[in-house]
Amino acid sequence: MVIQFEARMRYPDMYRFPVSSTSLRSIGYDVKKKVLEVEFLSGRIYRYFGVPGALLIKLLTAKSIGWFFNRHVRERYEYAEV
Secondary structure, three states, X not given: OHHHHHHXXXXXXXXXXXXXXXXXXXXXXXXXXXXXXXXXXXXXXXXXXXXXXXXXHHHHOOOOHHHHHHHHOOOOOOEEEO
């Protein structure tokens, strides 16, 4: 809970989406800064920088969100753990 509060302080325009996935709990996105925030079921949260909005739409509408994330986001964008 504290982590999410801190994330909102730094990224007040972060929109969060709960997702149905075997590995991810939620996805957040700051449209202005193009920052994708991914919360895993383990509770770990990572931010990926420079992610286009079009990729967010594809991620949220993918048949398998976890597969899409691993294939198109992980290790392709600069990231940091929150």
